[in-house]
Amino acid sequence: MKRQSVSHQQETHVPDGEDGFTMIELLVVLTIVMMVFAGLSSTMFRRDNTRGVAEIARDVQTIVYRARANAIGTGIPQRVWLDLEAKQFSYGSNELVSVPENIGLKVTTGRELISAAGNIELVFLADGSSSGMDVVFSNASLDENQPAQRLKTKLRVNWLTGLPSIVPEE
8 A cells, every 4th residue: 555645735925025124124113112112111110209218218227237247246335327417327437328409207216326517327336236226318200290209218227126117108
């Protein structure tokens, strides 16, 4: 018994200029799509006052975490300083967070931790505990579509554990 192989071939014919896209047309469409995405991303990722307040609080929280970790690791008390006049948090010689002019600060801490010059000290001990501090960062909304509102974020440094946490402020 013989096997026969049968092949079916279809003939396709694409007339010139009727089907498909040219390379130029594809490039034009891709360019338009990229421009639309660029416009959307600039509005989606726009920085506003809420982000500014929260971002500053997170930056200060990072310094506080580092000071606490160094106090535990070295066994030597570490200090984070807040210069109220310059609106700057500092730790060590090279870590500094400057608070922008449009962001207000309200600090709650022990009276003995405030120097005569107005600098506030946050101390971390070798066991991880701290002198404790609450800092409220606030900002007025400058969006013309909404009435002015105060946006607040609180950084709380627990005196017993020394752990900093960001708490929404009402």
